[in-house]
Amino acid sequence: MSMLKTEKIESGYDETIIVRDASISIEDNEIVAIIGSNGVGKTTFMKTIMGLCPANKGKVFFNGQDITLLDTIKRVEVGLIMVPEGKKLFPLMTIKENLLMGAYKARRQMNKNLEFVLEMFPRLKERLNQVAATLSGGEQQMLAIARGLMASPKLLILDEPSLGLAPFLIEDMYKTIIKINQDQGLTILLVEQNVYKALKTAKRTYVIENGYIVMEGESSKLLNDEHLRKTYLGV
8 A cells, every 4th residue: 555645636726737647656765756847747746636726526545545535634644744845844933943843733742853853953052043034045944854754744745846956955854854854764855856866766756747647667677768868867
């Protein structure tokens, strides 16, 4: 049984359809990537999975449960957590306050999760009382991921985690993503424009173009696909 499964999802905004006939599946403990250019429907698809953008057609299943009609809060409660594009921190709150907000629906695990994320992100531990708005871009992305982990996710969606980061920070962040997956067994859905890093990190990858899933397979094989290499890697 797949942890997350979508069947022929169609969604968009008002009369505009953005995502069409999108079906994916993610198994327990996997890192799976969804790649594609800017504006092709990746974020809309993630918002549909989270219940932030209603599905016009199709279904979303999580651990065998049909969650298509559940609101976002209920999806968070069952363990589906998204770290949105652009971080969406509380800029005038401290690091610690941002982290505790992440544990709003997982209060019983709050102290345990706080200990874990501060061990995972020692730079945050060093400046717990620093206001989020004063952090660097890389530190803000660390905080956004750490806040997501505070919610005790069963599946963590990372939407464009490398956006706006320097290359060396992207490298560090992806090492952390792999470590979280390997050490904690956390299932991760990675949504990226950084096609090369996504393919090198994920076990399997889906390619989305103009709202459609046009390609899927093992990431190592897709790295050698001629169309993908010409379209996204420029080689």
